[in-house]
Amino acid sequence: MNARELREQFPILHQDINGHPLVYLDSAATSQKPRQVIEAITRYYEQDNSNVHRGVHTLGSRATDAYEGAREKVARFLNASSTKEIIFTRGTTTALNLVASSYARAVCEEGDEIVITPMEHHSNLIPWQQVAKATGAVLKYIPLQPDGTIRLEDVEQTITPRTKVVSVVYASNVLGVINPVKEIAAIAHRHGAVMVVDGAQSTPHMKVDVQALDCDFYALSGHKMCAPTGIGALYGKQSLLEQMEPIEFGGEMIDFVDWQDSTWKELPWKFEGGTPIIAGAVGLGAAIDFLEEIGLDAIHHHEEQLAAYAYDRLSEIDGVTIYGPREGRVGLVTFNLGDIHPHDVATVLDTHGIAVRAGHHCCQPLMRWLEVSSTARASFYLYNTEDDVERLVSSLLQTKEFFGHAIG
């Protein structure tokens, strides 16, 4: 793949910010959108917009086809065995909350265990805290190695026959590390627990096969993979989804409504109460087409190289601390520059047209584990190049000089 050519398809990247050409290094927060995704959404609203699953008229059929067509694309993209296993959600957060509120609350009893890791994003942590509080289950953490990786021995030690749910992030949004979720799933299953995977940071960047991973649930966000905000998906094994109760009730999700009781539609619609995010699903489908044309393996390879390059170039700057291992990571580098606060770093970079994230990255417990209050993060995607890394490095050197003079 050619990142320079791909950049041309992202209109937003071709602008100056604060007098400098934009260098967008915040794709782990949200990715930019290629023209074909933006056009697919526009085309939907200009030609096909209608409500789904109810119109007898032509537009209603077109909108339903577009929406359900997007579901087929997601199912194929993840290698799910059926479209019944794909629930459209607002994003990863909603997907994980659905598993926690519907599945986990029903199965967890006092003294049962929910196992997660210290590197979880708040969206894969707080839902489980809430389940633990409501059911009396215990929330346990698989300990991390000093470099932020997980050892399978520690997984074996943490998961017990009382464990009902194991939920782990596939790729960390801070450490960048890719976790062995397939192996963790096998251990979870051996103890009779279900395996939930937070795929927010993995799905945009690497080939995902939910059947090969043998995970029970897999959550993703569209907006991190070239689709619009407000659309995501939950994959769940059909047998589990069948036994789960909906958590949102209303239109679209019902079969028969009586005065005192109602029944639900079949999968996947029983979990999709209310008018869905139709244009978002269309955008997600277009984003999947876009990513598959490039090839997920090619994207992963490109980002791996870019992350290694950035890791090495940033390491050369005196005073830089990088968090997470050098190897086996997705395309992001989280760091600190001496004792200059990440806010100050990000502000200086912004004046040079470079967008990075600064803060706790929705991972407050992980920040405590790293013994920092916050960090800066540069995250890459298919449109980033080594030139972007060079702009970052040169700007960081200027930041150091600026603060060195100002402070020292």
Place this chain on the structure above:
Amino acid sequence: MQLDDLYRRVIMDHYKNPRNRGTLSEEAVTVNLNNPTCGDRIQLQLELEEGIVKQARFTGEGCSISLSSASMMTDAVRGKTYDQAIEMAEKFSSLMKGEPVEFEEYEDLEALSGVNKFPARIKCATLAWNALRKGIDSKS
């Protein structure tokens, strides 16, 4: 957008040599505030007696803007009546909105006027002042 507009010498001086960094006795009014979007946090302690802010000290973690603002605030409000301190907090809010404001008695604060051009950083500058308001509110 010029960096020097934001990081003025006086701000860097307060960042490097914070005034009133530390704690007061247990009787002091204590306010803990954080900025949930970035993880900055401040513990402000106020010695409030007979309607006067006798002393103000702070501890915490934050960027140059939030720490220098806390340093200035704790200096600026010392000896002020509650009303005067709240009035100063109001003036500081106006400063953050880009309105022309003068702090005759504590000119250092005017150095933070540049924050207005960096909207993402306004919350950093106002954290300490919000803690002050909370502390005085709890007393009056």
